Amino acid sequence: xxxxxxxxxxxxxxxxxxxxxxxxxxxxxxxxxxxxxxxxxxxxxxxxxxxxxxxxxxxxxxxxxxxxxxxxxxxxxxxxxxxxxxxxxxxxxxxxxxxxxxxxxxxxxxxxxxxxxxxxxxxxxxxxxxxxxxxxxxxxxxxxxxxxxxxxxxxxxxxxxxxxxxxxxxxxxxxxxxxxxxxxxxxxxxxxxxxxxxxxxxxxxxxxxxxxxxxxxxxxxxxxxxxxxxxxxxxxxxxxxxxxxxxxxxxxxxxxxxxxxxxxxxxxxxxxxxxxxxxxxxxxxxxxxxxxxxxxxxxxxxxxxxxxxxxxxxxxxxxxxxxxxxxxxxxxxxxxxxxxxxxxxxxxxxxxxxxxxxxxxxxxxxxxxxxxxxxxxxxxxxxxxxxxxxxxxxxxxxxxxxxxxxxxxxxxxxxxxxxxxxxxxxxxxxxxxxxxxxxxxxxxxxxxxxxxxxxxxxxxxxxxxxxxxxxxxxxxxxxxxxxxxxxxxxxxxxxxxxxxxxxxxxxxxxxxxxxxxxxxxxxxxxxxxxxxxxxxxxxxxxxxxxxxxxxxxxxxxxxxxxxxxxxxxxxxxxxxxxxxxxxxxxxxxxxxxxxxxxxxxxxxxxxxxxxxxxxxxxxxxxxxxxxxxxxxxxxxxxxxxxxxxxxxxxxxxxxxxxxxxxxxxxxxxxxx
Numbered sequence: 001x002x003x004x005x006x007x008x009x010x011x012x013x014x015x016x017x018x019x020x021x022x023x024x025x026x027x028x029x030x031x032x033x034x035x036x037x038x039x040x041x042x043x044x045x046x047x048x049x050x051x052x053x054x055x056x057x058x059x060x061x062x063x064x065x066x067x068x069x070x071x072x073x074x075x076x077x078x079x080x081x082x083x084x085x086x087x088x089x090x091x092x093x094x095x096x097x098x099x100x101x102x103x104x105x106x107x108x109x110x111x112x113x114x115x116x117x118x119x120x121x122x123x124x125x126x127x128x129x130x131x132x133x134x135x136x137x138x139x140x141x142x143x144x145x146x147x148x149x150x151x152x153x154x155x156x157x158x159x160x161x162x163x164x165x166x167x168x169x170x171x172x173x174x175x176x177x178x179x180x181x182x183x184x185x186x187x188x189x190x191x192x193x194x195x196x197x198x199x200x201x202x203x204x205x206x207x208x209x210x211x212x213x214x215x216x217x218x219x220x221x222x223x224x225x226x227x228x229x230x231x232x233x234x235x236x237x238x239x240x241x242x243x244x245x246x247x248x249x250x251x252x253x254x255x256x257x258x259x260x261x262x263x264x265x266x267x268x269x270x271x272x273x274x275x276x277x278x279x280x281x282x283x284x285x286x287x288x289x290x291x292x293x294x295x296x297x298x299x300x301x302x303x304x305x306x307x308x309x310x311x312x313x314x315x316x317x318x319x320x321x322x323x324x325x326x327x328x329x330x331x332x333x334x335x336x337x338x339x340x341x342x343x344x345x346x347x348x349x350x351x352x353x354x355x356x357x358x359x360x361x362x363x364x365x366x367x368x369x370x371x372x373x374x375x376x377x378x379x380x381x382x383x384x385x386x387x388x389x390x391x392x393x394x395x396x397x398x399x400x401x402x403x404x405x406x407x408x409x410x411x412x413x414x415x416x417x418x419x420x421x422x423x424x425x426x427x428x429x430x431x432x433x434x435x436x437x438x439x440x441x442x443x444x445x446x447x448x449x450x451x452x453x454x455x456x457x458x459x460x461x462x463x464x465x466x467x468x469x470x471x472x473x474x475x476x477x478x479x480x481x482x483x484x485x486x487x488x489x490x491x492x493x494x495x496x497x498x499x500x501x502x503x504x505x506x507x508x509x510x511x512x513x514x515x516x517x518x519x520x521x522x523x524x525x526x527x528x529x530x531x532x533x534x535x536x537x538x539x540x541x542x543x544x545x546x547x548x549x550x551x552x553x554x555x556x557x558x559x560x561x562x563x564x565x566x567x568x569x570x571x572x573x574x575x576x577x578x579x580x581x582x583x584x585x586x587x588x589x590x591x592x593x594x595x596x597x598x599x600x601x602x603x604x605x606x607x608x609x610x611x612x613x614x615x616x617x618x619x620x621x622x623x624x625x626x627x628x629x630x631x632x633x634x635x636x637x638x639x640x641x642x643x644x645x646x647x648x649x650x651x652x653x654x655x656x657x658x659x660x661x662x663x664x665x666x667x668x669x670x671x672x
Contacts, residue, residue, distance in 0.1 A: 010118035020114035030134035034399035039368030043107030065089035088368035160243035194260035196285035211274035242382035296433035304427035312410035316430035320438020326431035342412025457489035460573035529567035582634035590650030599649035
């Protein structure tokens, strides 16, 4: 399978040779369509229900998404620009069927014929057990159905409103959490269901929303069912305000309305891993009631991959029985350009091929042609001013994804492909319900990997990200760039502190046995003491030989204390690359003609006899002389040095001095 293929438009199960209808979906019942998305709905969309030979219903596809056709009303349908057919379109009104359903589209022509559309589309549906009976979608709706549609639309319109119930009880906490402190904000006795969890964090520290972690334990769990930075739990670590149906961020309080049942007990705590105090206000509304055995625990867990090498970035992997109800994704677009072509894939109960296969990241989150600001009850992108890291949410409410044995969901990351050198950071939260006894793949993420990296120096080897805190020498600690005059690459570095003569050990992961160029880059505009790096007790020099594996490196202070006898060095990152004995000094001359691309086999004067002081007549009668070029990395870049710069011949020359006679190997390559 060519997983990174990207030809998503105009594909159909088949095309009717007479009508030119493209068959978008065809399912046996009983089942229900829960969502239809398109980037550019064209022509008419037709639904053939329960084996009807002619369309049971047919509507203008674009108009159907605008809210102008009953009962497809807003906000159960949403179109980014109702006046533009080529804009993101979403339909969330369920379309059930008992026996079968076929969905087609066609563009009617003036002569009565049809033309097959070329649009992008997704149809999400669920198939129910064969012994179920499902009332097939029928217009006009019954009074009860109309009431249900209007009631749901009204609730979706009032996102974020705080309700109350006479049986609700409340647990509240308003306190300041000191750096390093774990604060229990609620301990509840069951059986009960948490109906509202509201919180607001206040701190002067940058990225405090990722430094303060939320953990919720059900029924004496030792591993929390909820484990997230508090900002990510509420769907937006930048604290951008938005209101969706189950979760939102407001100026007063952030809210989560996902019901959270527990049988014996619930414990909610917060831990501040920052360096500054963080004020927190929490309100938990819960209702004592019986909790049946088949009611599942609510779960929400965060994960992150720095410079993710995974083409299929994993959003969730879990074994058990439950249903997925939401995904938040926070791609940090360090690579630049458009990041969102990656398709989401969902594997249910051990499937080898995903039963849910999307068309692109922005499509999954309900937008099209990129992702911009919008907030809807079930999907959105709350950031108005994007600064590299974006935040998207998608709640699976009617279209929740059930599983009985296991669930795995991924989303494609095109910067994870092998040929890409600059990779994006990905982080995410998955929200799901699962019966007791399930196991998931989530592990708690280190603080350094939760904080967005800021600027990233090209070719930087970020040593702070490969250190085991427990193995660091006393006097070494990982720091971020808070309070420093200028930012550090990836937002962090290693701080070394001690006296003259002290030796502090850190570790380097090494990919292969080789000589390496090893140059530490220090924090800018910061006074650093003098030091040297040692390898096996000896000065490492500029080109040490490093062995594959984890190598201990020693930093030794040699002078220039900062205060008294105390020395300090902040290493931002290392320049670490395999040493190649590159020829760094060249002479080049050109351009010479390249008629009919025969220039390579043509002998021009420079190759008849080398004379660094010679003058030549080149292309277009230019007078040419040898020009010096310096290249530290082995690449002699010719682009822009000659006019014209294409379809020409250029000569390069160098002089290599060998200390003694013998055979030598010269490796030469090129890239046009």
